[in-house]
Amino acid sequence: MNHLSAAVDWLLDAQTWTGPGQLGARATEHLGYTAVAVLIAAVIALPAGLAIGHTGRGRAAAVLSSGAVRALPTLGLLTLAALAAGVGLVAPLIALVVLAVPSILAGAYAGVESVDRATVDAARAQGMNAWQVLWRVEVPLGLPIVIGGLRLAVLQVTATATLAAYVGAGGLGRPLFLGLRTYDYPMMLGASLVVILLAILLDACFEVVQRLLSYAPGLARTGRLREAR
């Protein structure tokens, strides 16, 4: 318990946060890495997932490959990427993108697939082309599930972005690894507390968005929200 109270004391010390290389800057870096990694993953996975959901083609391949990718240990992948790309930001970003892609991909195709086939059929029969069916029917109706995939990816990446410091980049992993190496457990514990807090905060933001969406009529319901009522 005294480690924990020391960690809290460390976090409450203004000196901990201010200045370059201090916790405030590290937290900003951490958020930045998360944002960039999720953004790159979304640029890759959203179009692919929507295409899979819309056409129904490539689903088996997507399930198989994202299962395989999920089984990759991120630390191992990071080390491999660092061997290839060198020390710095590229390697952790690669690892984080690989981590985020399966969740976003699954959310995207599951979201589109969740839309009632009869509704899609009716939209086609009214004379919507494939693009209009996707953007006016499948994406809006499946949106809660698509966002659910993004939410999961953000959570995973926020928690894992600490590994960036392992190969020389910044983020909240810095004080964590530093504390580990110098036996400064309050610092280590404090840094992980901030990571946890960030993850919870971001997740809460998504919760708010999903809750707001649950008031929109006709949209797919995520199971979690239903049960929460």
Place this chain on the structure above:
Amino acid sequence: MIEFERAGKTYPDGTVAVGEFSLRIPSHTTTVLLGSSGCGKTTLLRMVNRMVDPTSGRVLIDGEDVAQEAPVALRRRIGYVMQNSGLLPHRRVIDNIATVPRLTGMPRGAAHERARELMRTVGLDSGLARRYPGQLSGGQQQRVGVARALASDPNILLMDEPFGAVDPLVRMELQRELRRLQTQLRKTILFVTHDIDEALALGDQIVVLQPGGQIAQAGTPEEIVAAPANDFVARFLGLDAGRRSLRARPQPGGGWLVSDAGGRPLGVLPDDPAREGPG
């Protein structure tokens, strides 16, 4: 006019949905495809707007092969009403009705104006315009579905068991409304149902289908009831079970009590000097 010329549909796995189907559907009339599930009637209906492409034969609209036209453009000029309405649940009633005009580039204001007009046509209260489909009753949803199909003022209306999922009372009311609409709008309607009474109530021409899209009999309701072509048609209409051989007994207070062959009362027939009494 819609013409099926030896149209057939065989799926890649070898299932024959429709063997070979030829029929002429005159303009401004209602033709009902009547048959039990799996007889290919929906497949035939969907050939008209290319939701299904025939694997043999052709479908012509006013002499033009529909295969020559791009499916999207074709569907926009053909109204389509389906079971369970198929409305977009995330769009308001008014936007659902305005779907096709909006797709064809009509400005929002004009499309909404058109939609309001159609709500009146199909007997929907204008207060429902801002509601979502999920907030309407089944019967109201079907009316919205009909209004949506009429929005681009199509010549052809395809109706796939549109009243199949509403309760009998509402169904009869919707049928009555459709008849009223049809005298007013005079569309070419192709209507699919498995309900004999619905077919008799709505069809100018009834086509009784056997599995594989084979025509068992095509004719006016009178022809089919009076002279069923074969046992299949007679059975399908319930003629063999005596459901449609009616008897009338004079009632003490005047008028006639009508019952079926099994003695179940069906209704009363008033004494009407203008009409011949039933034999």
